[in-house]
Amino acid sequence: MKKVLTIAGSDCSGGAGIQADLKTMAAHGMYGMSVITALTAQNTTGVYGIQEATPEFVAQQLDCIFSDIVPDAVKIGMVSNTALIHVIADKLEQYQAKNIVVDPVMVSTSGSRLLAEDAANCLIHRFLPLATVITPNIPEAEVLAARKIQTPEDMAEAAEQIGRNTGSAVLVKGGHHLNDANDLLYDKGMSVWFYGERIDNPNTHGTGCTLSSAIACGLAAGLDLNASVRQAKAYISGALRANLDLGQGSGPMNHCFCLEGFHLPE
Numbered sequence: 001m002k003k004v005l006t007i008a009g010s011d012c013s014g015g016a017g018i019q020a021d022l023k024t025m026a027a028h029g030m031y032g033m034s035v036i037t038a039l040t041a042q043n044t045t046g047v048y049g050i051q052e053a054t055p056e057f058v059a060q061q062l063d064c065i066f067s068d069i070v071p072d073a074v075k076i077g078m079v080s081n082t083a084l085i086h087v088i089a090d091k092l093e094q095y096q097a098k099n100i101v102v103d104p105v106m107v108s109t110s111g112s113r114l115l116a117e118d119a120a121n122c123l124i125h126r127f128l129p130l131a132t133v134i135t136p137n138i139p140e141a142e143v144l145a146a147r148k149i150q151t152p153e154d155m156a157e158a159a160e161q162i163g164r165n166t167g168s169a170v171l172v173k174g175g176h177h178l179n180d181a182n183d184l185l186y187d188k189g190m191s192v193w194f195y196g197e198r199i200d201n202p203n204t205h206g207t208g209c210t211l212s213s214a215i216a217c218g219l220a221a222g223l224d225l226n227a228s229v230r231q232a233k234a235y236i237s238g239a240l241r242a243n244l245d246l247g248q249g250s251g252p253m254n255h256c257f258c259l260e261g262f263h264l265p266e
Contacts, residue, residue: 002072007035009040021077066091169187
């Protein structure tokens with residue numbers, strides 16, 4: 001069984017963060033592990049509180065995982081300050097982690113700022129160069145590229161700029177009222193568009209976490225990056241198409257849509 005590690009924040013409502021990542025890994029038939037960087041008090045209507053883990057405790061969690069069950073891929077989500085970024089980067093280098101997918105979580109779906117302002121430069125220069133692929137959405141790509149993105153051409157130019165600055169592959173995710181569900185992958189000087197199905201479902205809480213985790217699962221399984229992105233987008237489409245409707249705001253997806261044939265005995 002392939003093993004995938006998520007390093008991210010906890011979402012007590014279960015739709016994003018660690019919880020979404022572990023559900024995604026289970027749906028892909030993989031063994032999921034987690035390092036929790038922060039506890040959040042949130043639900044489908046917003047983020048109401050954040051309690052960060054200490055760098056020392058995050059380092060201890062990473063030591064426990066890499067010294068025992070070594071992951072085949074690593075997904076990184078919410079890391080909200082420079083001290084956490086440094087300690088995670090140090091440990092990933094120490095253990096020579098592979099297949100690293102970084103979702104540079106800066107702003108929640110509901111618009112709440114999740115990354116401290118002073119951590120942005122640290123993220124760009126210390127963290128992102130370790131990634132196999134970075135998966136920013138449009139607002140995050142604008143921060144990373146220090147430019148506005150208003151057209152498909154802007155997406156391509158921003159992805160190339162981020163890729164050249166970090167040395168990593170970059171998947172700029174469409175949506176956010178641009179390009180429907182079409183994403184742009186820049187890797188080693190080449191740009192590839194992935195055209196997605198625009199599904200009429202307002203419940204998109206945790207889509208970014210889920211997509212990056214699904215890409216990590218593909219890489220852990222031995223797929224190349226293009227194939228990993230393609231299967232991850234197909235998984236997201238299925239989870240959205242299931243039309244789960246929970247909560248009073250932007251609700252979660254059905255991560256286990258593909259497991260609906262399984263039933264516990266009565």
